[in-house]
Amino acid sequence: MRKFLFLITLLSVLQGMAQDFKYGRVSKEELEEKVHPKFPDANAAILFRDNYSHFNYNDQDGFILVTEVQERIKIYNTDGFKNATKRIKLYKGSKDEENVSGLYGVTYTLENGKVKETKLDKDGIFKEEQDKYSNVLKFTMPNLSAGAVIEYKYTVHSPYLGNLDEVRFQERIPLNKAEARYYFPEYFGFKMHSRGSHSVDIDKSSSTRKINLGSTFKRSSNGGFTGTTSKVQNRSLDFMEEIYMLGAKDVPPMKEESFSGNLDNYLTAVKFELSYIHYPNQPFEYVSSTWEDVAKTIYDSPSFGGELSRSGYFDDALAPLLKTAKTAEAKINLIYEFVKQHMTWNSYIGIYTEEGLKQAYKKQSGNVADINLMLVAMLRHAGLEANPVLISSKSNGIPLFPTRNGFNYVVASVDSGDSRLLLDATSKQGEIDMLEQHLINWNGRLIREDGTSEWTSLLTTKPSTENIIVNIDLKEDLTVTAHAKNRFIGYSAMDYRNAFRGLSQEETRTKLEAMNNGIELSDIELVNLNALYEPVSLSYSFEPLTSLEQVGNKIIISPLFHLAMTENPFKGAERKYPIDFKYPRKERYIISIVIPEGYQVESLPESTVVNLFDGMGKFSYYLKENLGMIQLICEQAMNTAMMSPDMYTELKNYYTMIVEKEQEKIILSKI
Numbered sequence: 001m002r003k004f005l006f007l008i009t010l011l012s013v014l015q016g017m018a019q020d021f022k023y024g025r026v027s028k029e030e031l032e033e034k035v036h037p038k039f040p041d042a043n044a045a046i047l048f049r050d051n052y053s054h055f056n057y058n059d060q061d062g063f064i065l066v067t068e069v070q071e072r073i074k075i076y077n078t079d080g081f082k083n084a085t086k087r088i089k090l091y092k093g094s095k096d097e098e099n100v101s102g103l104y105g106v107t108y109t110l111e112n113g114k115v116k117e118t119k120l121d122k123d124g125i126f127k128e129e130q131d132k133y134s135n136v137l138k139f140t141m142p143n144l145s146a147g148a149v150i151e152y153k154y155t156v157h158s159p160y161l162g163n164l165d166e167v168r169f170q171e172r173i174p175l176n177k178a179e180a181r182y183y184f185p186e187y188f189g190f191k192m193h194s195r196g197s198h199s200v201d202i203d204k205s206s207s208t209r210k211i212n213l214g215s216t217f218k219r220s221s222n223g224g225f226t227g228t229t230s231k232v233q234n235r236s237l238d239f240m241e242e243i244y245m246l247g248a249k250d251v252p253p254m255k256e257e258s259f260s261g262n263l264d265n266y267l268t269a270v271k272f273e274l275s276y277i278h279y280p281n282q283p284f285e286y287v288s289s290t291w292e293d294v295a296k297t298i299y300d301s302p303s304f305g306g307e308l309s310r311s312g313y314f315d316d317a318l319a320p321l322l323k324t325a326k327t328a329e330a331k332i333n334l335i336y337e338f339v340k341q342h343m344t345w346n347s348y349i350g351i352y353t354e355e356g357l358k359q360a361y362k363k364q365s366g367n368v369a370d371i372n373l374m375l376v377a378m379l380r381h382a383g384l385e386a387n388p389v390l391i392s393s394k395s396n397g398i399p400l401f402p403t404r405n406g407f408n409y410v411v412a413s414v415d416s417g418d419s420r421l422l423l424d425a426t427s428k429q430g431e432i433d434m435l436e437q438h439l440i441n442w443n444g445r446l447i448r449e450d451g452t453s454e455w456t457s458l459l460t461t462k463p464s465t466e467n468i469i470v471n472i473d474l475k476e477d478l479t480v481t482a483h484a485k486n487r488f489i490g491y492s493a494m495d496y497r498n499a500f501r502g503l504s505q506e507e508t509r510t511k512l513e514a515m516n517n518g519i520e521l522s523d524i525e526l527v528n529l530n531a532l533y534e535p536v537s538l539s540y541s542f543e544p545l546t547s548l549e550q551v552g553n554k555i556i557i558s559p560l561f562h563l564a565m566t567e568n569p570f571k572g573a574e575r576k577y578p579i580d581f582k583y584p585r586k587e588r589y590i591i592s593i594v595i596p597e598g599y600q601v602e603s604l605p606e607s608t609v610v611n612l613f614d615g616m617g618k619f620s621y622y623l624k625e626n627l628g629m630i631q632l633i634c635e636q637a638m639n640t641a642m643m644s645p646d647m648y649t650e651l652k653n654y655y656t657m658i659v660e661k662e663q664e665k666i667i668l669s670k671i
Contacts, residue, residue: 021048021177023070026108026149028115034147035076036174039253044080045174047072047149051167053272054183057211063185065161068102070153077146083173084141084150089165091134091405096159100137105152107143118143120152131350131367131408161188162274162287163405166397167246169200170268175251182244182272185209189276192244193400196268197576198252203245212236246270254577258569261580261642262394262441273401291402295445295453298390298404303352307373308388308449311381313358314374317342322382328416331382336423336432339375345426351390351410368409368426375412375425385415389422389444389456398442409439413446413456420456429501431532433460434494437582440641459641463584464491468563470589476596478550482561483523486538491583493528493536501529512540516562519543553670555599559623559632563589564662568655575648584639591632593666600671601625605664612654613647616640619658623666630666 020027036042052068073083084107090098105120125139141150156165167180184190194200213235254263277285289297299305321338325331343360348367353360357374360366366374372388379386390407392399399406412423421433422444430436435458443455466488473481488496500508505524513521520543527537547558558564570579595601609620618637623630636658643651 021050021070021072023104023151023153024106026072026106026115026151028110030074030149031108031110031115031147033074033076036074038250039174042080042174042253043075043077044083045074045076045176046171046178047074047176049175049178051165051180053164053181055161055185055188057213059213061159063161063187065158065163067156067158067165068153069156070151072149072151075144075146075148075150080146080173081144084144086139086152088137088154088156089130089134090137090156091158091160091163093133093160097135098156098158098160098163101155101157103137103139103152103154105139105141105150107141108149108151109143109145110147129348131348132352132354133350161277164190164272164274166269166271166400168267168269169246169248170196170198170251170254172256172263173253175253176249178248178251180244180246180270182246183209184242184244184272186240186242187277187279188274189278190242190272191275191401192270192272194268194270195400196266198248198268200268200270201247205243205245206240207243208238209241210236210238244272255572257572257575259579259581261578261582262397263577264394265398265441266577271400273403289402291445291455292453294402294404294406295390295447296451298351298407299388299447299451299453301352303356304369304373304388305447305449307353307357308377308380310357311377313361314378314381318378318381325382328384331384332379332414332416332421332423332432335378335382336375336425336430339371339378339425340428340430343371343374343425345371349393349409351407371425372410372412372423375423379412379414387413387446387448389413389446391439391444391458392441394438394441396441407445411435411439411444422458429497429532431494433462434491437491440582460491460583462490463586463637463639464493465489465585466492466587468587468589470561470563470591472544472561472591472593474548474555474557474594474596476598478548478555478596480544480548481541482544483541484539488536488538492585493534496526496536496538497529500526512538516542517546517566519546519562554602555596555668557593557666557668558663559591559593559605559630559666560589560634560662561591563591565655565659566663568652568659570648570652570655575645578645579643579648579651581638581641581643583641584637586637587635589632589634591634593630593632595625595628595630595668598671599668601630602667602669604630604666605661608661610654610657612651613643616643617651617654619654619661621661634662 030047036045050070054066055063056066057063075081075084088100103125107118109116120139120141124142128136128138130136169175169178254267256263274287276287321334322331325334342364344365346365346367350367350369353369353373354367357370357377360370361374376386376388389411391409391411392407393409396408414421422435423432424430424435427436440458442458444458445453446456447453468484468486470484508526509521509524512524513519521540523541525539528534529536544561547561549556604623604625607622611618616639620635622633
């Protein structure tokens with residue numbers, strides 16, 4: 001009897017300790033939690049995430065994919081507020097589109113020890129058109145405060161049976177518990193794809209299910225994009241369902257370090273791909289395809305490849321330009337600049353044209369595909385080997401398997417000599433073979449006129465360069481005249497143009513001082529911010545007060561002044577995702593220091609050269625005294641855009657060496 005009572009008591013305690021994740025049952029304990037118990041630095045945490053995908057059937061639509069989502073998030077501080085905004089992407093076709101129902105949300109807060117509920121109002125829900133083929137439903141939870149818990153749920157109904165969203169089992173914040181359930185009728189074969197380093201529990205089983213067919217049976221094909229209807233006698237249908245139950249607990253956040261690229265590409269996630277459709281007494285229809293098949297299908301679309309063969313609408317405007325171009329390089333430049341100036345991007349992305357290139361040309365406005373496919377058509381018309389390149393931007397992630405929804409952007413490519421140049425004419429400030437950084441997402445898919453395709457790297461091999469000359473005139477009383485001249489080429493120049501174009505003189509000074517460890521700057525001059533293809537030049541005078549110190553009869557100098565690297569950008573003990581430098585880069589500092597009258601060099605740091613991974617990186621440091629002057633030439637080169645995680649430890653040690661070297665001092669002593 002005592003044993004029985006003990007078991008009852010233990011069960012009651014365990015039930016009391018178990019967290020109830022049913023929608024609407026947020027506990028006072030969850031609201032009172034001040035920090036995450038395992039990750040106290042977290043700004044927010046996902047307490048519970050649930051994804052339930054299954055298929056409903058009705059006479060009118062046939063099978064419909066239904067996905068029910070619930071999420072509960074704890075907000076620890078104001079920096080966690082960004083986790084209270086949700087974006088739901090909804091695909092739409094010519095006839096059908098995905099829609100959301102049952103969207104509810106509540107923000108829970110504690111006020112005077114009591115739980116207060118603030119419901120998500122309909123006025124806080126917005127639907128935006130992202131492009132011709134997709135909408136975005138967006139909402140932000142109300143009444144946010146540190147300590148709040150937010151919870152929302154919704155259901156997505158999709159006629160596109162293969163359009164299952166990726167489910168993530170890891171985020172940038174801790175994830176306490178996540179579940180995903182999938183029920184697939186035997187008529188639809190799905191493959192599971194996963195990525196990431198955290199383990200996910202997977203349980204697979206099957207069960208029988210019955211549906212009432214009514215008087216018709218609608219068969220979906222092509223992943224649900226088309227369908228046929230057959231008359232049947234009123235009857236029910238028994239079939240098997242394949243069931244996947246996925247789960248993960250206590251998943252650590254993916255921490256973002258320097259040169260992380262897009263962390264979404266590396267987070268643990270699972271996605272199911274529709275591979276075939278097989279109805280009773282019907283042949284198999286295979287939906288899965290290769291990237292070659294996907295590219296050809298896209299190219300064969302009237303809103304893509306069908307537009308590239310038309311040229312009549314621009315012949316008259318382009319002919320005078322081409323007469324002046326004597327080389328392929330000149331043709332590329334003239335056509336690229338013509339499209340940039342003639343067309344204005346309407347802010348919509350996508351790989352298909354909206355109204356057709358002729359209409360877009362007439363309106364002088366269009367989406368990404370309108371502008372860049374027009375650029376391809378003009379380059380081909382000029383006799384150049386030009387092709388469209390499909391891209392999945394960084395915000396869109398890297399598709400795990402061949403799918404038409406894997407790409408969301410298209411740019412132009414043109415082969416010139418031994419080089420393949422990439423061009424995006426949507427930006428008035430764009431330059432040839434310099435894609436904006438949000439597009440540099442590993443590889444794109446190039447498609448030729450004959451429908452063949454291949455992967456082409458989006459990473460540039462041309463280094464971004466930064467050359468800095470600093471002159472320091474040091475007097476005996478430690479008064480200093482200091483002046484720096486900077487020259488930026490390639491992506492360094494683009495970064496400066498994007499950062500400083502349009503700023504006032506005071507805004508420019510404030511921003512530059514923040515970028516240079518807070519030193520005071522004067523006589524600032526920025527040149528060529530609006531002159532594309534030209535180096536950006538920056539000159540200024542500065543006060544190197546923190547880099548000079550007088551101790552008795554000695555002067556101690558930090559020879560790199562404000563340019564020295566003061567901390568290692570790589571701090572983690574290990575790294576499980578690649579190091580993404582975005583582009584190769586070279587930095588060269590030439591620093592000249594006049595030795596003041598009455599002083600002599602007591603000690604100089606030793607010169608050194610260190611190579612990283614057989615030429616992937618190089619650091620050199622040469623210091624010498626000559627004719628009353630000290631000259632330092634310091635160079636850093638990173639000759640690759642990306643490194644694999646297994647190189648991380650050596651790379652971290654390499655940067656530790658650089659930091660230590662650049663902190664070494666010159667010591668001058670009085671004669």
